[in-house]
Amino acid sequence: MNNQEKARIPAFDALSQHFKENAHMALRNKQLRQNMRTAMDSLITKRLISMPDENEREDLRELGNHIRARALSKLPDLLEKLEANLTKRGVQVHWAETTDEANQIIFDIAKRRQAKLFIKGKSMVSEELNMNHFLKKQGIEALESDMGEYIIQLDHERPSHIIMPAIHKNAKQVGQLFEHKLDTPYTDDVDTLIQTGREVLRHKFFEADIGISGVNFAVAETGSLFLVENEGNGRMSTTAPSVHIAITGIEKVVENLRDTVALVSLLTRSALGQAITTYVNLISSPRKMDELDGPEEVHLVLLDNGRTQAFADAQLRQTLNCIRCGACMNHCPVYTRIGGQAYGTVYPGPIGKIISPHLMGLDKTEDLPIASSLCGACGEVCPVKIPIPELLRRLRKEDIRPPKEPLHYVKGQGARFSRKERLMWNVWKTMNTNPCLYRKFSYLATRLRFMTPNILAWSQNHSKAKPAVYTLHELAKKHLGDNK
Amino acid sequence: MSARDNILKKLRSSLEGATARPDDFNIELVTKPWNYGDTKGQVTQLKNMMESVRTEVHQTNQANWLDLFVELLKQKKINNLLYSPNIEIGKKITNYWPKNNELPKLKVYDRPVEEWKHELFFEIDASITSTLGAIAATGSLIVWPTPEEPRLMSLVPPIHFAILEASKIFNNFYEAQQTLNWAENTPTNALLISGPSKTADIEQILAYGAHGPKELIVIILEDV
Numbered sequence: 044m045n046n047q048e049k050a051r052i053p054a055f056d057a058l059s060q061h062f063k064e065n066a067h068m069a070l071r072n073k074q075l076r077q078n079m080r081t082a083m084d085s086l087i088t089k090r091l092i093s094m095p096d097e098n099e100r101e102d103l104r105e106l107g108n109h110i111r112a113r114a115l116s117k118l119p120d121l122l123e124k125l126e127a128n129l130t131k132r133g134v135q136v137h138w139a140e141t142t143d144e145a146n147q148i149i150f151d152i153a154k155r156r157q158a159k160l161f162i163k164g165k166s167m168v169s170e171e172l173n174m175n176h177f178l179k180k181q182g183i184e185a186l187e188s189d190m191g192e193y194i195i196q197l198d199h200e201r202p203s204h205i206i207m208p209a210i211h212k213n214a215k216q217v218g219q220l221f222e223h224k225l226d227t228p229y230t231d232d233v234d235t236l237i238q239t240g241r242e243v244l245r246h247k248f249f250e251a252d253i254g255i256s257g258v259n260f261a262v263a264e265t266g267s268l269f270l271v272e273n274e275g276n277g278r279m280s281t282t283a284p285s286v287h288i289a290i291t292g293i294e295k296v297v298e299n300l301r302d303t304v305a306l307v308s309l310l311t312r313s314a315l316g317q318a319i320t321t322y323v324n325l326i327s328s329p330r331k332m333d334e335l336d337g338p339e340e341v342h343l344v345l346l347d348n349g350r351t352q353a354f355a356d357a358q359l360r361q362t363l364n365c366i367r368c369g370a371c372m373n374h375c376p377v378y379t380r381i382g383g384q385a386y387g388t389v390y391p392g393p394i395g396k397i398i399s400p401h402l403m404g405l406d407k408t409e410d411l412p413i414a415s416s417l418c419g420a421c422g423e424v425c426p427v428k429i430p431i432p433e434l435l436r437r438l439r440k441e442d443i444r445p446p447k448e449p450l451h452y453v454k455g456q457g458a459r460f461s462r463k464e465r466l467m468w469n470v471w472k473t474m475n476t477n478p479c480l481y482r483k484f485s486y487l488a489t490r491l492r493f494m495t496p497n498i499l500a501w502s503q504n505h506s507k508a509k510p511a512v513y514t515l516h517e518l519a520k521k522h523l524g525d526n527k
Numbered sequence: 528m529s530a531r532d533n534i535l536k537k538l539r540s541s542l543e544g545a546t547a548r549p550d551d552f553n554i555e556l557v558t559k560p561w562n563y564g565d566t567k568g569q570v571t572q573l574k575n576m577m578e579s580v581r582t583e584v585h586q587t588n589q590a591n592w593l594d595l596f597v598e599l600l601k602q603k604k605i606n607n608l609l610y611s612p613n614i615e616i617g618k619k620i621t622n623y624w625p626k627n628n629e630l631p632k633l634k635v636y637d638r639p640v641e642e643w644k645h646e647l648f649f650e651i652d653a654s655i656t657s658t659l660g661a662i663a664a665t666g667s668l669i670v671w672p673t674p675e676e677p678r679l680m681s682l683v684p685p686i687h688f689a690i691l692e693a694s695k696i697f698n699n700f701y702e703a704q705q706t707l708n709w710a711e712n713t714p715t716n717a718l719l720i721s722g723p724s725k726t727a728d729i730e731q732i733l734a735y736g737a738h739g740p741k742e743l744i745v746i747i748l749e750d751v
Contacts, residue, residue, distance in 0.1 A: 078730075085731050099560050106553050113548040119538040138531035190737060191728035207728060214730050237726060237734040244738060249648045265713040275682055275724035275739025282678045282716075283640075293534060298550070300710045304557045304701045315727075318576065319665035322739070323719035331715055336640040336677040347530070351537040357545075 062410040065385035075211055079382050082210045086373040089316025090424070107309045108428035110302045111364035118354070121263040121296045122345065128266025132328035134341045145346050146177045149255075149288055152342060153183055156286055158252035161185040162244075164270070164277035165192055166257030167205055167367060168290045168346055170389045171402065174255075185255070188244050188276040190237060197224045203383030205390065206314050206369040211382045244276070254280035254338065258291035259366070260306060261343070264299045267327045268343065271311060271320040278324050287326070287338040293345050294354075294363035306366060309426035314368040349401035349454075356452040358437055362397050364427040369394075371421035371431060377414055386411065393421035397434045405442055406455030412438035413459075485514040554701065561664035561699035569663040569696040570747060576666020580722035581735055582743045588750040593623050596688065599744060600631055600653070607632040609647075609654035609684055611675040616657055616690050636677055647679065653686035660695035662703050667719040668745065669703060678716050687740040689720070692751040 069075060094100040114121060126136045139145035149172075153161070161178060163169060163185055175185040175196070187196040191209035195202060198220055202208030209217070214231040222229040227239050256277055260269040268289050270277050281287045297303060311317045330337035353362045372378045372392030383391035388399040388408065396411040405412075412435050421431040438453065443464070446457035474480050488510040495509050502508075513521075528536075563572045574584045587595050600608065608631045611617040624630055634651060656676045659669040668689050672678040681687050697703040700719075704710065709717070724739030735741055 082731055096560065099556070102553070102556050106551075106556055109548065109551055113550060116542070116545065116548040119535045119542070122535065122538075138529065138534055140530045140533055144530060188738065189728070190726045194728070207731070209728055210731075212729075214732070217729050233729045233732040234734050236729060237737060241736065241738060245648065248738070249644060265710050267713060267717075273724070274726045274728075274737035276737065278678075278682050278718075279738050282682065285641075293538075299552075301552060301701060301704055304699075304704065305552075307700070308557070319667055319719065319721050321580070321720070321722045321725055323667070323721075325713075325717040326715075327713045327717075328715045333674045334672075334677060334715060335636060335638065335674060336679045337672075337716060345534075347534050347537075351534060351541070354538060355541040360541075 062385065062387060062414060065387055066381045066414070069381040069385040074213070075382050076380060078211055078213050079379050082204075082207065083373050083379045086207075086316070086369075090313055090370060090373070091316075093312040093316040093318060103305060103309055104426055104428050106305050107366075107426050108364065110297060110305060111366070111427045112361075114297050114302070115294065115354070115360060115363055117298065118294070118296065121298055122293060125261050125263040125266060125296055128263065129327075129343060132266055134266070134328060134343055137342060137344045138347075139344055140347045142172045142346070142348055145172050145290065145344050145348075146174060148342075148344055149174065149290075150178070150181055150183075152286065152288060152340075153178070153181075153253060156252060156340075158286070159183060160247065160251045161253045161255055162247050162251035162280050162284060163187050163189075163192070164254070164256040164272065164280035165189040165208075166255060166290055167202075167389060168257055168292055169255060170202065171346070171348055172290070174290075186244075186247050186251075188247065188274075188280055189272075190240050190274060190276075193240055193244065194220065197221075201384065201389070203391065204369060204372060205367055205383075205394075211384065248276075248279045248283045251280075251284045253286045253288060254282075254284040256281050256287065256289050258289050258295050258343070259310065260303050261291060261296045262300050262303060262325075263296050265327060267300070267325045269303055269307070270324040270326070271307060271322070272324070273315075273317075273321040275322060278322055281324065281326055282337055285338055286340045286342070287329075288342045288344060289326075290344045290346060292350055292363075293347055294350055294365075306427075310366050310368050313370040313424065313426040349403070352452065352454060353398070353401040359401070359434065359452055361429050362394075362401065362434060364429050365394055365398070366427055367394075368426055370424045370426065374420040374424050376416060376418060376420070386414075393431045393435075394429075397429075397431055397438065400438055400441075400453055400455070404455030405438070405453050406458040409442055409455075409458035412442050482514075482516065485510075485516070489514050489517075557701045558699055563663050563698055566693050566696065566749075569698065570693055570749070572663040573661055573666050573696055574747075576663070577722060577743075577745060580666070580725065582666070582722045582745055584745045584747065586747045586749055589748055592690070592746055592748055593619060596655070596746060597623075597627065597630060599688070601629075603653070603686060603742075605631045605652045605686065607634050607650070607652050609634045609636060609651050609680060611636065611656070611680075613675045614657055616655065617675075620655070636680055640677070640679060647683055651684045653688065654680050654684040655688040655690065656681050658689050658691045658695075659707065660697055660703060661691050662697050662700055662719065664699040665719075665721060667700075667721040669697075669707070670718040670720055671714045672716050672718070678718075681718070681720060682739050685736070685740055686742045686744070687720075687723075688744045688746065691745055691747050693747050693749045694751055 194209040203211040218231040329341040378392040399408045441453040441456045442459045492510045723743040724737045726737040
């Protein structure tokens with residue numbers, strides 16, 4: 044074991060892509076559960092405080108939904124308009140169907156610029172690309188500059204939350220990590236830790252050749268990249284290096300600048316309970332002739348990576364309404380208990396469950412649609428009203444669709460299809476839809492209740508399911524008879 | 528076929544037979560709850576919002592702001608100040624400085640960043656910039672960087688002073704976009720700045736001075 048590995052203080056290791064194993068492991072991790080519970084409770088409260096007027100909140104969610112749905116209903120036209128407006132202002136637009144293509148585009152720019160160091164603002168799409176890893180193989184360092192992202196990168200982890208990537212770690216864990224990796228004296232004082240991060244990264248902003256960012260909204264009308272952030276690392280990454288590359292999914296387009304008024308308010312309040320983030324940064328062109336700073340080149344990489352698949356079906360298309368606020372995670376009872384890394388996917392939580400099957404295929408995410416109690420909290424808080432529970436049920440259906448059926452919008456469909464299960468449900472259906480059979484079955488089940496088998500998978504977490512002494516029919520008959 | 532053609536083709540074929548959704552943007556919803564009456568009401572709202580995220584807000588007027596500003600510079604023990612001599616507030620600073628002793632050394636952003644990046648990143652104590660206006664609802668300054676006041680001027684120095692004319696405060700983001708004719712008039716870079724740089728990435732504990740300014744000081748000129 045080398046030093047770097049020894050120094051790891053992982054909150055939790057997602058060792059496999061197998062959700063169930065990860066979930067079991069995470070559930071046993073008391074520290075993780077405590078960290079997550081505290082953080083999620085606080086985020087839930089902050090959101091509510093920032094949206095005190097229920098009517099305003101609900102009307103705005105409705106408007107948010109309409110804005111996103113309108114943008115998607117014109118998506119190809121808006122993408123072309125965005126491209127035209129950006130190009131006119133000197134921004135170079137690239138299109139990538141796959142993550143490999145996107146990485147290649149970015150690498151080609153780096154090669155041409157002879158870049159050695161990338162500094163990154165927060166970008167979940169760059170996680171989709173696994174860009175840091177890809178660049179490292181090419182001898183290029185890509186350093187995260189969002190404090191949370193920087194912390195988990197130091198510990199070779201991936202984000203556990205899309206807004207608060209290091210939320211699974213507490214200050215003591217970060218203190219130990221900095222002590223090991225940066226040779227700073229141990230402290231769990233958050234201000235000191237942040238100042239250490241600032242020092243280190245200030246030098247990296249100074250040196251970096253290329254800055255990377257995501258995009259919150261791409262405004263077609265003006266050809267602007269709209270970014271929100273609190274730290275200033277986004278502004279640094281998009282301004283200080285001589286090249287800025289923004290990477291985003293093709294769904295992030297909005298039609299008009301004014302649409303961002305409603306969306307940004309929904310985004311920052313739903314995500315963090317803030318009326319607005321410290322910085323809103325609209326980038327519409329590279330450095331002009333008379334300007335003294337800003338990147339000489341600005342690039343936008345538009346990524347598909349499964350989004351056109353979600354787009355193909357009107358119901359599943361609603362997945363692409365998402366503005367990545369993370370509110371569905373904060374309110375999810377499953378996510379809160381297992382944390383983001385257990386999902387083994389780039390996007391965790393409820394939104395991850397409905398987007399990942401399109402990015403990776405249901406065959407690689409087969410357990411995600413069923414990792415939900417369908418409590419409905421995610422759908423209730425979603426600022427753009429994505430009916431997440433409805434989409435989970437739809438994906439469950441695709442998950443068990445017989446593989447021989449033609450492809451039904453989701454690649455890898457039928458991953459959980461089982462002949463045995465299908466047969467059992469058919470028997471169950473017949474029994475419950477045929478009155479004569481149903482009565483015979485329920486009579487037998489009640490009279491033979493002492494023989495109820497112990498189904499371990501069920502009873503290890505629940506009390507044993509045992510039929511009642513009498514059937515409902517018998518009880519009703521007796522009740523009505525008594526009352527006559 | 529290129530990636531672009533493939534993506535657009537897939538999207539178009541998925542939309543076949545579908546009609547575009549109507550534009551039912553609700554202006555009232557994004558303006559009515561965010562209205563603060565006259566300038567006084569707007570200043571109060573802006574101040575409350577900005578102070579809640581640890582911004583220092585001072586109310587003064589054209590005649591007195593420089594005295595106040597210099598007092599603040601002394602309090603904060605600032606050794607050098609980045610400013611633009613070519614704009615209104617900069618001209619006043621240029622005139623004021625020789626008449627007074629022991630003032631911070633003035634620095635000017637008058638060449639491309641590459642020529643003095645190290646000094647800018649590690650040696651400048653504070654900067655002062657103008658603003659295009661502000662948004663009362665969210666407590667945000669509107670800054671459109673220019674060749675005189677480039678982008679990094681409001682970001683890199685640890686302390687940022689911003690001058691705001693009270694008459695340029697808008698009620699909300701929508702009103703600001705409309706009045707500034709933002710969509711037609713899009714600048715290279717436009718910013719809303721709503722406090723000093725901050726992060727809550729460790730245990731959700733709020734810490735100021737992440738990567739941008741550690742302090743933001745807003746001086747409101749109430750008679751303009």
